[in-house]
Amino acid sequence: MTNTVGEFAKAKLLFCIGTNMTEAHPVAATYLKNGVNTGTKLIVVDPRRQELADYADIFAQLRVGSDIAFLNGIMNVLIREDLYDKRFVEEHCENFDALAAKVAEYPPERAAEISGVPEQTIIDIARMLGTIKPAMVIYTLGITEHNTGKRNVMSLANLQMLLGNMGVEGGGVNPMRGQNNVQGACDMGAMPNMYCGYQKVDNPELNGKFAKFWGVDSLPDKPGLKIAEIVNGLPSGKVKAFWIFGENLVATEPDIKHVSHCLNSAEFLVVQDIFQNETTPFADVILPSAAWCEDEGTFTNTERRVSRVRKIKEAPGEAKPNWWIFKETAKRFGHDWPSDSGQELWDNEISVLCPAFAGIKFARMDAIGGIQWPCPSEDHPGTPILHKDGKFSRGKGNFQAIDWIPDAEQPDEEYPLVLSTGRRLVHYHSRTQTGRAIGFNERMPEECADISVEDAQALGIADGETIRVKSRRGEVAIKANVSKRMPKGMVWMSFHFRDTNANHLLSGDVKTFDPDTLTPSYKACAVKIEKIEKQVV
Amino acid sequence: MGTSPVTAIINGKTITAQPGMTIMQAAQANGIKIPSLCFHPALASSGACRVCLVEVEKNPKLLPACTTPLTEGMVISTHSSKAVAARKFVVEMILIRHPLDCFSCESNGRCDLQDLAYELGIEKSPFQEKGSVCTDYALDDTNPFYIRDMNKCVLCGRCVRACDWQSGYHAIDFQFRGIKTTINPPVGRKLEESDCVFCGQCVQACPVGALTEKKAVGQGRPWQSRTVRTTCAYCGVGCQLDLHVKGDKIVRVTGTEDGMPNKGRLCVKGRFGYDFIYSDDRITRPLIRVRKGEHKSPDDEFREASWDEALDLVSSRFREVIEKHGPDAVGGVSCARSINEDSYSMQKLFRMVFKSNNIDHCARV
Numbered sequence: 001m002t003n004t005v006g007e008f009a010k011a012k013l014l015f016c017i018g019t020n021m022t023e024a025h026p027v028a029a030t031y032l033k034n035g036v037n038t039g040t041k042l043i044v045v046d047p048r049r050q051e052l053a054d055y056a057d058i059f060a061q062l063r064v065g066s067d068i069a070f071l072n073g074i075m076n077v078l079i080r081e082d083l084y085d086k087r088f089v090e091e092h093c094e095n096f097d098a099l100a101a102k103v104a105e106y107p108p109e110r111a112a113e114i115s116g117v118p119e120q121t122i123i124d125i126a127r128m129l130g131t132i133k134p135a136m137v138i139y140t141l142g143i144t145e146h147n148t149g150k151r152n153v154m155s156l157a158n159l160q161m162l163l164g165n166m167g168v169e170g171g172g173v174n175p176m177r178g179q180n181n182v183q184g185a186c187d188m189g190a191m192p193n194m195y196c197g198y199q200k201v202d203n204p205e206l207n208g209k210f211a212k213f214w215g216v217d218s219l220p221d222k223p224g225l226k227i228a229e230i231v232n233g234l235p236s237g238k239v240k241a242f243w244i245f246g247e248n249l250v251a252t253e254p255d256i257k258h259v260s261h262c263l264n265s266a267e268f269l270v271v272q273d274i275f276q277n278e279t280t281p282f283a284d285v286i287l288p289s290a291a292w293c294e295d296e297g298t299f300t301n302t303e304r305r306v307s308r309v310r311k312i313k314e315a316p317g318e319a320k321p322n323w324w325i326f327k328e329t330a331k332r333f334g335h336d337w338p339s340d341s342g343q344e345l346w347d348n349e350i351s352v353l354c355p356a357f358a359g360i361k362f363a364r365m366d367a368i369g370g371i372q373w374p375c376p377s378e379d380h381p382g383t384p385i386l387h388k389d390g391k392f393s394r395g396k397g398n399f400q401a402i403d404w405i406p407d408a409e410q411p412d413e414e415y416p417l418v419l420s421t422g423r424r425l426v427h428y429h430s431r432t433q434t435g436r437a438i439g440f441n442e443r444m445p446e447e448c449a450d451i452s453v454e455d456a457q458a459l460g461i462a463d464g465e466t467i468r469v470k471s472r473r474g475e476v477a478i479k480a481n482v483s484k485r486m487p488k489g490m491v492w493m494s495f496h497f498r499d500t501n502a503n504h505l506l507s508g509d510v511k512t513f514d515p516d517t518l519t520p521s522y523k524a525c526a527v528k529i530e531k532i533e534k535q536v537v
Numbered sequence: 538m539g540t541s542p543v544t545a546i547i548n549g550k551t552i553t554a555q556p557g558m559t560i561m562q563a564a565q566a567n568g569i570k571i572p573s574l575c576f577h578p579a580l581a582s583s584g585a586c587r588v589c590l591v592e593v594e595k596n597p598k599l600l601p602a603c604t605t606p607l608t609e610g611m612v613i614s615t616h617s618s619k620a621v622a623a624r625k626f627v628v629e630m631i632l633i634r635h636p637l638d639c640f641s642c643e644s645n646g647r648c649d650l651q652d653l654a655y656e657l658g659i660e661k662s663p664f665q666e667k668g669s670v671c672t673d674y675a676l677d678d679t680n681p682f683y684i685r686d687m688n689k690c691v692l693c694g695r696c697v698r699a700c701d702w703q704s705g706y707h708a709i710d711f712q713f714r715g716i717k718t719t720i721n722p723p724v725g726r727k728l729e730e731s732d733c734v735f736c737g738q739c740v741q742a743c744p745v746g747a748l749t750e751k752k753a754v755g756q757g758r759p760w761q762s763r764t765v766r767t768t769c770a771y772c773g774v775g776c777q778l779d780l781h782v783k784g785d786k787i788v789r790v791t792g793t794e795d796g797m798p799n800k801g802r803l804c805v806k807g808r809f810g811y812d813f814i815y816s817d818d819r820i821t822r823p824l825i826r827v828r829k830g831e832h833k834s835p836d837d838e839f840r841e842a843s844w845d846e847a848l849d850l851v852s853s854r855f856r857e858v859i860e861k862h863g864p865d866a867v868g869g870v871s872c873a874r875s876i877n878e879d880s881y882s883m884q885k886l887f888r889m890v891f892k893s894n895n896i897d898h899c900a901r902v
Contacts (some may be wrong), residue, residue: 005798026804027774032707036646120742157622177773181880182873182900188880190871196881201894214889223892224887230868239868239895243851243857245883246872247899260897264833268854275818284854285847288820289875292770293787293811298766301775303798307768309876313785313814317821318844322872326886328844332852333890337882345878350851370679370775371798375639425734428771428806436813439681439750440806443735462655484740 002172002386003136004303004372009034011170013128013135016052017045017067017156018142018523023425025176025302026139043125043131044111045070045117046142047420048492049485058125061487063145064113064418065407067523071110071155072404073104074126075162085164085465092390093161095399102401114404129163134171141178141422145522147408149514154400154485161397176462177302178423184300187352187373189359192224197354218444226512226516231262240267245322246289247483250278253428254520255473255508272325275432278321278498289322290315297342298365300373303384306360407524408512411489415471415526417455418506419491422522429494436494447493447500448481451529453486456480458533469528471492471505478534490529545611555574560602560613561589566728572624572656573629574649574744576603576694579794579801580702586693587627588653592617599623604867625657629693632662634672634716634744642689644746646759651745674719680728682735682809683750687719696720703742703802708733737808741791741801750789752812757783762897766793768788770874774798776807789812823847856889864893871898 008014008031015468021029029052036042036055044056045067053059062070078084084515089096108126112119129135135161143152144520157173164435166172177183187478188195199206202221211219225233231253233239242263253259256278263269273284274291294315300306303524315321323345327337339345343362351357359375359382372382390397426444435439449469451461461467464481468475469491478500484493493502506525542553547560547569554563559582564571575586586602591602594612599620602613614620616870631650639645654660677685694711697720702706708731712721722731740748762783769776777796779786788809792801824839825847842850858866869887880898885898 013658025772025774026734026805027799027802030703030802032702034702037705046599075628077552110675136732179771179773179873180768180775181875182773182898184877185871185873185898186900187875187881188871190880190896191884191900192894193896195888196734196884201888210888214885216889217821218892220892220894221889222894223894224865225868227870227897227899230870230895230897233868238812239864242857243869243883245870245879246875247870249870252899268858270851274820275816276820280834282833283824284826285834285851286820286824287847287851288822288824291814292874293767293814293818295876297878299770299775299878301798302773303775305775307775307777308766310765310767310780312765312767312780312782312787316819318823319821322875323882325848326879326882327831328848329855330886330890332848335887335890338619342876342878345881346553350877350881368712369777370880382665426805428810433813434806434810436816436818437810438812439809442681443805479614527675 001174001176001303002166003174004167004384006030007136007170008138009038009040011035011040011134011136012043013043013132014138015043015045015129015135016138018046019052019140019144019176020046020050021138021140021176022051023345024178024423025063026425029174044130047487049487051072057426058121058128060115060121060125061115062115064094064420064490065148066404067143067146067152068148068155068402069106069111069114069404070117070122071159072103072106072402073108073115073122074129075099075159076106077108077123078127078130078162079103079328081126081130084162084482085133087417088164088390089162090164091396092166092392095401098401099158099162099399102403108403109464129159133163134165134168136171136174137165138176140175140176142420142523144175144517144519146524147512147514148405149519150516151402154403157397158399158402162398164390165390167390167398172353172385175302181299182303184298184306187300188262190265192226195353196350197356199354207388210353213349226518228513228520231259232510234262235265237267242266242268243270243272244279245272246274247280248273248277248430251283251498251503252495253508254503254506254522256501256503257474258508272322274319275436277430277432277460287325288317288319289325290319294319294343295321298346300508301370303372305370305372305382306357306365308362308365329360353359399477402436408521409507409524409526411526415440415528417489417491417527417529419469419497419502419525419527420491420523421493421506422460423503424494424496427494429495446479447497448479449529450481450492451484452483452486452488453484454489455529456482459529461529461531466532468532469505469527470530471507471525471527473507474501474504478502480529487533491529543589543607543609545607545609545613547613548615554607558607560591560593560600560605560607560611563607564602564615568846569615571602573603573652574653574691575695577695577698577742580695580698580742583694583698586631586691588624590620590622590623590627599816621657625659626652626654628659629662633664634880635691636688637661638808642746643749643754648737648746649744677728680735681751682805683737683740684754685728685746686747687721689745690716690720691730691745692720694720695742695744696748699738700741703899704734704736704738706734707731709739711823735805735809736803737805738802741803741808743814750809752809753789756786756788757781762788766796769803771804771806771810776801776803778807780811800818827848859891864891865895867891867893868895871896873900
């Protein structure tokens, strides 16, 4: 996020697109509601009439995967009606003409035709954005989990630059990160092209800096493989040894059958985790990890806030801190790593190697709480808002002319519905944690498929009836939840339960992924639903 | 309202406060404690309990500190004999219908009413006629997360305001009148059928034992536990939690009132989803696959191994693959749930030791 969660409560206008915040980020949603109750205007854009829509001044129920056309339509109106921030665009952005030419191809009537959002609603949203400033753009995986994920994000950046809503309180482009430390895993360089602190592996100077600090002659300078490439590289033998730390890939990657086949092909597979899960049966070696509350360290939240995580107990049995496992492995290759605790790793390595975290130290966090990066020195208070005064990291903000393209897998005669997937309030991902915390299974013992009243009626399906959801990959039998919040033609499911996991249905074919990021299309999969005919005894 | 600071005298001490502050806020900002039940700094004041009545010079009546704005030159006494007498009377009235079962009450030792009675020297309510007015509501404990005992409710309304403002649901409110007043979900509906999302914000706001965490029952007294601040293990908001820990067991979890970004707020998972760490399902020893045939099979078993054996095996197999097929033939996925220091170490292992940049995690998912 360029901005902070607390700003939701005092912003003038919130533009929420593809975020089911009340379930996926419940505490953030409480600030949004505080804002709405005290005068903040709210625009909600989502294929489902989810809870946020209940509080919205304008709700736009767009078709799955039509985001770019819809956003281009809004920008078309902003430019046509002269509602954009000319000064910001002139002073802080470039490539405006290309953007203007592109969005000119998306008049609201065309955007309406593609997105299903009425033309007048698109115009109303543009006018609200054009007259109430600043506005915060908030999004989650409804934007990124498409084959156009990166282009969707860039379209939102276009919109906020056009409106001059960057670098100010109550503005910005704000992705809500899903896991507690997914921001941190990026920050720490668990990415094929960057070291910790977003320092590129193919930059000779930075590559040299890390090699020197770690005391080795050289480091590889070619960006590595992304998750999907690693997994898909297993059957062909391109990748032979695979180490999975704390990810239940079989349950959480699309197309369970495909992922299982890939993992089964691994010549050697290490799984390091706290529980046995769908992935551990494929392992050659399973390493027991210390869990939350069993080690000292830090998490970085969606606002770039690095906060302390503390230990209250020892790990059970012989389970060990994860950094210890990596350190002991390095030792077997002849490397004796100096740091022996979370604090030593952060204070003596991470914050020293990364200018953005240089001013963040354990003692400081223990004294004042979490600190938001960039924080270049120990007397720096941290940075709640990025791009202050319109200063972007590359200099000027670069508009991108972006065309709408449809999702990779379109509904057809055989599979006429679109399945989107996500998280529900009461459970978390593959339920390894919430499934083992008292009360959660009782509150939500099984998954259901949310379907529209229209589709249910057309097929004669009753609420609570067990139906079959089928895709080109597989099928699951699951209870139908007939909901007025669902639009006709759409199915929604989570991936919390083993047998009804939506990942049995989704495509694991990288051709359906975002070509740049290789993010799977978790939000757009063609399916059909069937009544399960009762057998006559 | 002016913008210059307001000066007043509380208990003989000259204080300054920001304009617009109530007497209660000004007192708190200056380190002066005024007793209260219904006041909570994160919630709008309601003036419901009257425990915070203070004496203000030139005012014939006592004034509730939580709803009275501080004005220039006020001379306030928080513990004058008149104020204390009134406070005592108010608490005695509240105690008419409050059971004195502190022995078994989950909130013993962290109950504002108990503290007040102690400070004011009240043993029991002088107005209580035997059994006549004590309420007899059934315990509401059908949900898995918290228990509602309306017999202990002091009607301060903090839970109603917490649900409304800190959670944004308004699942509960006052019902009925007079001695029958109670706080409930909509008439005729169970909590499970209401708008309640079981975030437990009401439980955290309750000053007495009317709302308590189910998993905390019998797990430990406040004076037996220590408080450890940490960061939530679920979504990316990064809420700050206070773990109340006895020995190595979490008794209960509350949101850190001044923690950022949540300022005391939590969701159902953050507040109640902690006990997975104690599950008997935890993997406790390194395990090595024993193949039944040449290829991997679902029938294969795992045997326990020492760390030395397991890590020697991992290292030799990775070394073998790297030597035979080059460093690009290894890959790793790090964990988006674990601490930064773990992800740093894993990418360091892959880059520095294995000489491979094939390290990723689920960031783009």
